[in-house]
Each structure stands twice: as C-alpha cells, then as structure tokens.
Amino acid sequence: MKHSRQMPDESLENIKVLLNPKLGKPVKSLMSAQSKACYHTLISNKNLNKTSDEYEKLLANYILLCDEKYLCKTVIPDSRFWAILCDNCQKLRSETLVANLIRIFNVALKCQDSNKNEVIVSICHISRENSQLIGILLQLLSQRPIHIPLFTDTILCITLFLKCSLTLCETSLSHAVEFVPRILILLFQYNFPASMSELLYIEDLQPLILEEFVPLKQRLINFLSSVSIDDYSCSLKADLLTAIKDNSVFQKGLEMEMGDLPSINLLNAYDTFTFLNSPNGSFKRLYTEQLLFGENDFPLYEAIFKLSDQFRRLFNLSGKKENQYSDSERDLKLQIATAVLNRQTCFYKTLELFLRFWIESLAKSQSDLVSLLNLAIITLKYVCLSSSDLEAAIQTKSLLKTQVVALDSMRYKFARTLQLDSIKKEQYRTWSSSIASFDTMLSGQVRDYVRHQRLLQLQKGTWVYAENPLNPEAGTPKVYFLIVSDNHANLLAREFETQTNDLPYLFDNKILTSPGSEALANGRTKVVVLKHITSFKSMELTTPSRRTSSNVYIKLDEANVYTGVELKDRNDRTVLKFYLDTEEGRYIWLDGLKLISPFQHEDISEDTKEQIDTLFDLRKNVQMINLNVRQDIIVPPPEPSDEDEDEEFYNLETLKKVTQNFILIKIQVCRQTIFFYL
Structure with missing residues (x-):
C-alpha cells in the first residue's frame, strides 16, 4: 500500500x-x-x-x-x-x-x-x-x-x-x-x-x-x-531466581544450602544478581571442586548475603566538604571511591578470597563462617584502605588493578596476621585513655629489665683490644680485660700483653689473675667512674675484603669487622679507648655501658631497641588479654553524673595487678636467649 x-x-x-x-x-x-x-x-x-x-x-x-x-x-x-x-x-x-x-x-x-x-x-x-x-x-x-x-x-x-x-x-x-x-x-x-x-x-x-x-x-x-525483597513486588526477585536457574552449579548450591531463596534485603539480591552475571569462571571452577571433593560445602549464599552487608558498612563517603581536603584525606577518598565505583569487582574478588579461606582453613561450622567473614573484611580493608603502595598506584592510575592483584595473591596465613594486628589495634584504641600511665610504667620496667640483664653480662668481664688490631705497625696488639665493679659505679680495665688461659677475676675493686699469668699483666687496674663518662664515641673498622683460595667449591668474601670505642668526659677528653671484635661484643658492651650510665643515651643499637620493643609488646599483649577476661578486677564505675557511664574503668593500681603472677618463659631476641616473666 x-x-x-x-x-x-x-x-x-x-x-x-x-x-x-x-x-x-x-x-x-x-x-x-x-x-x-x-x-x-x-x-x-x-x-x-x-x-x-x-x-x-x-x-x-x-x-x-x-x-x-x-x-x-x-x-x-x-x-x-x-x-x-x-x-x-x-x-x-x-x-x-x-x-x-x-x-x-x-x-x-x-x-x-x-x-x-x-x-x-x-x-x-x-x-x-x-x-x-x-x-x-x-x-x-x-x-x-x-x-x-x-x-x-x-x-x-x-x-x-x-x-x-x-x-x-x-x-x-x-x-x-x-x-x-x-x-x-x-x-x-x-x-x-x-x-x-x-x-x-x-x-x-x-x-x-x-x-x-x-x-x-x-x-x-x-x-x-534497608528494604526486604519480600516487602514489595519487584522484578529483581524474579530476575535473581532466573539467574540462579541459568547456572546449574549455583542452583544446586542454593538447593543444598537453603532450599529456597530466603527473605533478604534488596542489596543482597542486587549483589547476588550482579555476581551471577559477572565473568566468574575462576570462582565457579573452585566452587564446583569444593562441592564435589570438599568435606564441608561452602555456604555460598549465606556468605554472599553477609559479605554484602559488611561491604556496605566498610565503604562510605559523606559527600561535600567546604574546605580543601588534605593529601591523606583525598587519598582515602580515592580509595573508598574506587571500591564503591567498582563494588561488583571488589565484591567478586573478596567472595573468591572467602572461598579460598574456607578451603584452606578446613572450615565447617557457622562459627567458622563468621570468623572467616571477619577475616575477609579485615583483609579487604587492608587491601583497599591501607597506604601500602598507594602513591605509586595513584600515580600510575592503577588503584583498582593494585587492589585486585592484592586480593588474588593474599594468603590465609598473612590474613590471620592482619587480623591479629587489627584486634590489637582495636584493643589499644579502646583502652588508650586508661592505659597511658600503665604504658609509661611498663616501658620503664622493660628498660630496667634489659639494663639489669646487660649489667649481669658486664660483671662477667670480657677481653677487648687495647690497641688498633688493624694497625700493621703495632705487631701483636695488647688487650684489656674489662669488667664492671660490684657497686656498678665503675668500669675497671687492666692491660695484658695477650689473653690469659685463666679468666681474670675481681677482688676488692681490682682485676687479678692467677700467679702463672701475672707476668702478662701490665700495670695496675684502671678505674673509670661511669658518672664521669658523658659520651660514647664508636667507629666501625673493616679490613679489606679478601677472597678464599681458588681450590674450594664455594668462594666467600672474608672481612673482619671491629668497633673502636672511646669513652669521653665532660671536657671531651678520652678516658678509655678500646676495640671490640664481635657484633655481640658491641651489642652487649657498648649498649650495656650506655644503659647503666647515669646519663640518658638514646643512640643504642637497633638490636637492643628491637629487644626492648619486643619485650614491651609481649608484656603489653598479655596485659591486654587480661583486661578482656579478668572481670574480677574491674574498678567500680563512676557515679551516674560522670561521663561514659557504661565504660569499664581500670586505674593504674588495677593495671599493676594484671602483671602479677606472670609465668616464666624463654625467648630468643636478637641472638640472645632471655628468660622473662609474663
């Protein structure tokens, strides 16, 4: 027409x-x-x-x-x-x-x-x-x-x-x-x-x-x-059921786990629908294997619904801000925005991580599911909101890629370490206002303990060089025997031609040796008053590196390392000079003398700082555990007129009680075996 x-x-x-x-x-x-x-x-x-x-x-x-x-x-x-x-x-x-x-x-x-x-x-x-x-x-x-x-x-x-x-x-x-x-x-x-x-x-x-x-x-x-899928008629529910039926593996999973679709909120349904319609081949293979060969089936839908709710709580933006954002605030907003914009990608990768954790941990119960959910969220928070490699990711415009790679490569053991750190930080944050005084006291106790440990080692005495062992003109360098006096006030030194077979000993504030070794001693005992020492100067001396002979299978570079130490008074005069020939000697003697000195010396070695920090954390962690379980020592709450009526309060005396009756343990810290009360 x-x-x-x-x-x-x-x-x-x-x-x-x-x-x-x-x-x-x-x-x-x-x-x-x-x-x-x-x-x-x-x-x-x-x-x-x-x-x-x-x-x-x-x-x-x-x-x-x-x-x-x-x-x-x-x-x-x-x-x-x-x-x-x-x-x-x-x-x-x-x-x-x-x-x-x-x-x-x-x-x-x-x-x-x-x-x-x-x-x-x-x-x-x-x-x-x-x-x-x-x-x-x-x-x-x-x-x-x-x-x-x-x-x-x-x-x-x-x-x-x-x-x-x-x-x-x-x-x-x-x-x-x-x-x-x-x-x-x-x-x-x-x-x-x-x-x-x-x-x-x-x-x-x-x-x-x-x-x-x-x-x-x-x-x-x-x-x-905020809305249940059963409260109103909507096409999303029908679309979700169709998506489940179109995937036989996921249909079987729903039947085995729940039978029918439970009453969930719209966000749970939306996340489930988009997950089922995503390229989820790697997850599907892993999930199928787990259903076929695993002893305890992974509760897929319960995991999706719980993760959906937690994911929403983790990432949130408040919107406009009148003033300029600081660099750290803007970086955080970029991280959150990346996760919100790419919710489905991050959600899918976290769910796959959840499944891997279920398999690796041999999980089987509802409590295991809750534990692994917390673990997955803590891991997601670390990956998406931490500052690790953040600057590089932003500069290369690859923040999402960095997050996805981190989730794919995350290991169960490392995730548990993150969880432990998160728990500790949360405990510290909760108790920070009440525990500050205790921290100061505990820090002093740990430092006193390490100081006393060094003092015991200094009172045993040691051999050091009195002359530079690297000076070729000195021939065989003379040596000192060093020891701290019984009253801890003096450092005693006596020069010898060479080390004696029998270790010298201390008597009446003098260094003595056996009659057969007396001929090797030079002069009397030098007395260095520790309160007169105001500074410790040290310098590392290294011999030129030399190769091992060519007729060995493994060739090593050999080098001797010495530490020259000068003790100076307030007039910058050298009171005593000696040379240490081992790392352990420097760790014990140089740091030890600084610790027992009446003056405060912060330039101790990293090994000693690490030991102090490790012992402090060890003691504090035990104390934090006790704060959670020792209900009998909770201080009565303040009067109703005070703020924060519902908090549990500990005073300093209460916290001191926590440290009573610690058990004796043996640990290895910085090459030292330490017996320590916890």
Whole structure:
C-alpha cells in the first residue's frame, strides 16, 4: 500500500520561527501557551524526523525553551514525549542531548506541584522503556580522547538521574524498589564503573565524582539494604531466581544450602544478581571442586548475603566538604571511591578470597563462617584502605588493578596476621585513655629489665683490644680485660700483653689473675667512674675484603669487622679507648655501658631497641588479654553524673595487678636467649 508523504502544516512553520535560530531569534523562554502549541505541533508531526533533519533540532530547542511548569506538568509525564526523544537521540549531537537531559532532570527535581512523584516516576521509567537514552550517556564516557566539558556535563547528567531515583526512595517506596536496582544494574551492564574509575584520576572531573556521584551511589546502596525483597513486588526477585536457574552449579548450591531463596534485603539480591552475571569462571571452577571433593560445602549464599552487608558498612563517603581536603584525606577518598565505583569487582574478588579461606582453613561450622567473614573484611580493608603502595598506584592510575592483584595473591596465613594486628589495634584504641600511665610504667620496667640483664653480662668481664688490631705497625696488639665493679659505679680495665688461659677475676675493686699469668699483666687496674663518662664515641673498622683460595667449591668474601670505642668526659677528653671484635661484643658492651650510665643515651643499637620493643609488646599483649577476661578486677564505675557511664574503668593500681603472677618463659631476641616473666 502506498503512503502519501506527510507535508508540514502551517503550525509547524510557525514554531520554526520560535525554535529555529536560523529562521528567527528564539526567545529566552516560551510562554505557557506557546509551549503548549509547540508541543502539540511536535507530537502531530513526529514522523517528519524520517524525512527531515530539522525535526530533532526543533525538538532539542523546544526542551531548552519550554515553559518550566508546562514541561513539568505535561511534557515529562507524557510517554509520547519519551518515545519521540528516544527516536531522535541518535541524530542529536552529544552535547545537545546531554544539555536536554540536564534541563529535564533539573526541572523534575525542582518541581513543587502535586504531580512531582508522577514526573520522577516518568523519568525513572526510561531505565526500562527507553534505556538507550541512558546507554548513550554511559557510552559517551568510554570515548577517547577525553573532552572535559562534555564529560563534566555527562557525569552531572547521570548524577541528576540518580538523584531522581533517590527522590523516589522518599516519596514512593513501591516505585523505588523497582527502579533503583534496575538503574544500578543498567550502570553495571554498560561497564560504567570501569569508565568512571579511569576518569577519577582527572583533576577537573575528580571533585564531581568524589563529592557528588560516589556519595549518591552509596546512598542508593544504603536504601537497598534497608528494604526486604519480600516487602514489595519487584522484578529483581524474579530476575535473581532466573539467574540462579541459568547456572546449574549455583542452583544446586542454593538447593543444598537453603532450599529456597530466603527473605533478604534488596542489596543482597542486587549483589547476588550482579555476581551471577559477572565473568566468574575462576570462582565457579573452585566452587564446583569444593562441592564435589570438599568435606564441608561452602555456604555460598549465606556468605554472599553477609559479605554484602559488611561491604556496605566498610565503604562510605559523606559527600561535600567546604574546605580543601588534605593529601591523606583525598587519598582515602580515592580509595573508598574506587571500591564503591567498582563494588561488583571488589565484591567478586573478596567472595573468591572467602572461598579460598574456607578451603584452606578446613572450615565447617557457622562459627567458622563468621570468623572467616571477619577475616575477609579485615583483609579487604587492608587491601583497599591501607597506604601500602598507594602513591605509586595513584600515580600510575592503577588503584583498582593494585587492589585486585592484592586480593588474588593474599594468603590465609598473612590474613590471620592482619587480623591479629587489627584486634590489637582495636584493643589499644579502646583502652588508650586508661592505659597511658600503665604504658609509661611498663616501658620503664622493660628498660630496667634489659639494663639489669646487660649489667649481669658486664660483671662477667670480657677481653677487648687495647690497641688498633688493624694497625700493621703495632705487631701483636695488647688487650684489656674489662669488667664492671660490684657497686656498678665503675668500669675497671687492666692491660695484658695477650689473653690469659685463666679468666681474670675481681677482688676488692681490682682485676687479678692467677700467679702463672701475672707476668702478662701490665700495670695496675684502671678505674673509670661511669658518672664521669658523658659520651660514647664508636667507629666501625673493616679490613679489606679478601677472597678464599681458588681450590674450594664455594668462594666467600672474608672481612673482619671491629668497633673502636672511646669513652669521653665532660671536657671531651678520652678516658678509655678500646676495640671490640664481635657484633655481640658491641651489642652487649657498648649498649650495656650506655644503659647503666647515669646519663640518658638514646643512640643504642637497633638490636637492643628491637629487644626492648619486643619485650614491651609481649608484656603489653598479655596485659591486654587480661583486661578482656579478668572481670574480677574491674574498678567500680563512676557515679551516674560522670561521663561514659557504661565504660569499664581500670586505674593504674588495677593495671599493676594484671602483671602479677606472670609465668616464666624463654625467648630468643636478637641472638640472645632471655628468660622473662609474663
């Protein structure tokens, strides 16, 4: 059947004058009557878009110039308008389409009439009936090169669209439960998170993404978590059941674990649906093997639902901030934004990690599941929110890739170490205000213990060189026998030609030796008063490296290391000079003399500092454990008028009681065997 070509009528020519700048100068805004006439003409001549390129230009100009009230009350709620816009959107320039949609969304959000809910619902309907409109916006952000003005407007447009859906959460829950999941799934299907993650590093776009879009998405996620899937009729439940049935392995898992789908919230359903529709081949293989060969089936759906709730709590952004962010605050926002934007990727990788932990730990019970959930969340927090390699990841714009690689390579044993550190930090944070005095006391106790340990070693005495052993002109260098006096006040030294067979001994503040060795001694015992020593100067001396002979299978570099030590008084005069020939000697004698000195010397070796820190942590960890379990020593709470009525308080005397009746243990710290009370 032959159709006659539709001819433009007189009214169409009239609106061209109003809307087409080539024919006449358009007014700033149409009056209500003009808006009505133009709209009816556009509707009546909608088929002209097939034969003329003028129609879409008139439509675009009409959206920008239409009376705001008429646009809100009549145009936006009309399904014919959306059908026309959808038919012409491909012909419009990207900038024009984005500008049109921004006007529509802004007008809808500002609408104060009683039909505002109808207007917002009409806009959200495009996620189902005219999804290509939003699809064009999402695809724009994947185009390269990046055009900053267009990309800024496009992100703003998508943000306004999400604001419309958020408005439904306040005005019409029945519509919100239908459209919010659908809109978020639409973003997921168009790979929108990946595009936004790349744009997140562009300075001109970053504020809009961090302060507007990401917090808005988080609010929508929070809404989903607040509504049960059984409270309202929504298509998400049917879509989820279909996705489960389409995967036989996951269908079998649901039947074995729960039988039917339980009453979950919309966020649980959304996360499950997107997980099932993700490229999950590696997880599916591992899960299938576990179902076939594992003794205790992994509770997949319970793990998904619990992880979904915990994931939401872990990542949150508050939104705008008046002042500039510090570097650390902005870095944290970037980390959180990356996780929120790429929720499905991070969620999938964490769930796979959860499954690996279940297998490696031989988990089997509900308590094991809860424990591993906490472990997975702590690991996720460490990977996504720690500062490790953060600067490099931001500079290379690979924050998401870094997080994914870290989750893939995470080992169960290391994750447990992270969990232990997290528990300790939380305990310290909880008790920090009450335990500060105890920390000071404990630090002093540990330092006194190490000091006493060194003193015992110094009172045994040792041989050191009196002359530089590396000086070739000295021949056989003379030696000192050093020992600390019984009253701990003096360092005693006596020179010998060489070491004696029998170890010298201390008597009446003098260094003596057996009669047969007396001939090797030179002079009397030198007495160095420790309180006169104000500084310890040390210098490392190393012989030139020499190779082992060529007739051995393994060749080693050999080098002798000595430490020259000078004890100086307040006038910077050298009171005693000697040379140590072992690392252990330097560790015991140089640090030991500094520790027993009346003056405070902070420049002790790293080995000794490590020993002090290790012993302090050991004692403090035991004390923290006791704080959790010793209910009998909790101090009575303060009067009701005091703050923090519900806290448990420990005073210093109470904390001292915790350290009573410690057990004796033996540990190895910095090459030293130490017996220590815990």
